[in-house]
């Protein structure tokens with residue numbers, strides 16, 4: 263078979279569709295990953311294996327938008343132990359530099375293995391000889407290994423969207439060898455950053471017999487390729503939104519509402535890895551240090567509800583809301599609210615209106631695989647204005663090095679960087695933005711998909 267015609271089977275925790283509210287119909291989930299892969303799947307009769315998002319439901323295979331959907335059932339109990347437990351209580355904090363203490367529970371590991379086995383079984387049924395199975399992310403790290411046992415005739419890829427931690431941290435995981443062996447079932451293992459790739463290679467050499475040779479790992483009688491493939495966005499789509507009358511008019515209205523003050527913006531899923539609380543403290547310090555300029559700035563924080571009901575997320579939300587109240591109580595007065603806090607999902611054109619409004623975009627996660635918000639902001643700044651303040655601990659910092667790079671743990675340093683950002687001379691701002699815009703134009707999500715799939719076909 264001509265390799266260019268290999269079928270692609272994506273295996274991901276979630277299907278690329280979701281139920282339309284109050285109906286039995288499906289709609290495509292928003293996001294660049296889905297739109298970039300859709301043409302590859304439609305073209306070659308590919309399919310997608312994943313959970314439909316509803317617990318305890320057996321759903322028949324169906325087709326949506328020309329792509330065969332193969333739902334994997336997950337029970338409500340497994341959602342607790344596999345998803346909230348092992349994925350988000352163990353792996354998520356551990357892989358994000360343990361900024362929250364990871365919990366290790368044996369009763370979470372069993373369901374993780376079990377659900378991974380089920381995904382692998384469904385994937386094994388879905389692939390034809392010579393197909394490519396492309397497994398996504400930290401929820402499914404055991405799938406490549408299980409799938410190889412059943413289907414050594416297919417090419418298997420694995421892409422990790424989140425960071426891979428330093429070996430000293432990874433070593434804490436009681437199931438470290440099983441996880442590495444699972445991932446090593448793949449023929450190509452891809453990471454967001456050079457750092458993630460290096461960390462994984464070190465862990466693989468420490469906990470298995472794998473040996474690194476440049477961008478390859480020799481493991482038993484197999485050679486595995488390691489790839490650095492930073493994920494990107496649909497740049498043209500964001501640039502088009504930035505010119506849409508809806509976004510432009512909304513941005514103008516918002517600017518009037520904030521009385522032309524300088525706007526510092528934060529946009530994140532409400533997650534403890536995103537550094538929202540420290541960022542707010544830094545803004546408070548900026549106001550403290552500039553008593554005569556207090557009225558010149560507003561901080562807008564948009565937070566998307568996420569993993570609600572999980573203790574650490576509820577705590578973080580309460581903490582953020584307390585800090586917002588504290589700053590507004592301390593520095594606000596009738597006619598001026600220093601921090602505006604929006605806890606909700608926004609339609610994309612509204613989100614872009616906020617990007618257009620922002621003089622400074624503050625992206626300060628304590629650790630982040632990539633961070634697409636940083637790239638989206640840059641893609642919408644068609645007039646080359648605006649300053650991106652970017653945590654050096656994001657994957658995006660490896661490519662957007664012309665941003666003002668900051669240590670997100672350092673309140674004073676962050677506050678100093680905010681002060682620099684709000685007053686950055688126009689020429690400097692423009693030079694940085696031009697370079698970053700060039701990068702996001704040349705490296706979009708379609709290039710990313712082509713690169714990843716190209717490596718799998720090679």
Ligand code: ADQ
Nearest residue numbers: 423493529530531564566606607608630631632633634635
């Ligand atoms: P996330 O942690 O979710 O992604 P990020 O990469 O910033 O983080 O993506 C967030 C997405 O949500 C962006 O596309 C943004 O537009 C959207 N969004 C943010 N606020 C919104 C709002 N209020 N309403 C609607 N949409 C909103 C994980 C990893 C990242 C990695 C990505 C992709 O944690 O490191 O970059 O996957 O691999």
